[in-house]
Amino acid sequence: MDRLDKILVSQNVGSRKEVQKLIKDGAVCVNGECIKQPQHKVDAVADDITVGGQPLLYSKYVYIMMNKPAGVLSASNDKRAETVIDLLPEEFQRPGLFPAGRLDKDTEGLLIITNDGEFAHNMLSPKKHVEKKYIAQLDGEITEEMISDFENGIVFADGTRCMPAKLEISGENPDKTTAIVTICEGKFHQVKKMFAVCGKNVVHLKRISIGDLYLDSNLHIGETKMLSELDKMSIFMGNMH
Known part of the structure; x- marks a missing residue:
């Protein structure tokens, strides 16, 4: 059993504020009964919940x-x-x-x-080859040799070889110290260690996308x-x- 508003938010019906307004406006019914209390306890699986007359198809995963x-x-x-x-x-x-x-x-x-x-x-x-894209600010310039090394697969000191990665110079940074890095694996501290092999330190790192999903601006x-x-x-x- 859980709060009605919490369940609706978890199912992407709206923000907490939006969901609470829907409930108080009488748009939400549980087992045919109009419920106007956001804190009302319901069983998301067993109870029949409708929003604006449309059934809520509950998913246990978020x-x-x-x-x-x-x-x-x-x-x-x-x-x-x-x-x-x-x-x-x-x-x-x-x-x-x-x-x-x-x-x-x-x-x-x-x-x-x-x-x-x-x-x-x-x-x-x-094996699924899902790209992860990062913006990295470095303490030195990106070189053509580094771009080639990333493309061929960086090798760490312990002999571990990374899968081919893409290294680009960010167009927003003319001094060649901001990189866009695309990898499709996730070894421990991987991006920082890849640059360390090339003699560069990462000053700031931010992931901006996974696959075609980009961080909401x-x-x-x-x-x-x-x-x-x-x-x-x-x-x-x-x-x-």
Whole structure:
């Protein structure tokens, strides 16, 4: 059993404020009865919920976009540090949520939070070739040799070889120190370590896209929003081949 407003928000009906207005305006019915209390408890699976006369097709899985701030752990819980789950608004909270793929503590940008393990596995598996795109600010200039090294697959000191990656100079930065990096795997600290092999340090790192899903420009750092089914599908549309 859960609050009616929380369930509607989790199903992408609207923001908490919008959903509460719908309920108070009498647009929401549970088992044929008009409910005007947002806190009314319902069983999302067993109860028949309608919004504006249309049945709510409840999905047990949720997909949340976060513009992750620096200084926050990509983890479900931690006793010593704030996690991305701690940042979620109350109406998005539910058991089993986890970040699908971690961003380093000091890295910002697009993070997907979900309770769907199969979705996360498919998004992160190198075999699926889902692109992850980052903007990296470096402490030195990007060279043609670096671009070629990324394309051939950077080799770490321990002999681990990265899959081919794309390195571009950002057109917004004429001094060649801002890079756009596209990878389709997610090794630990991968982007920073790739640049370190090339003798460059990453000063600031931000993920801007996963597949064809881009970070919402209206989402301020630390903010979240529910993803639609179309958003979710777009993650797998921009695969590298």
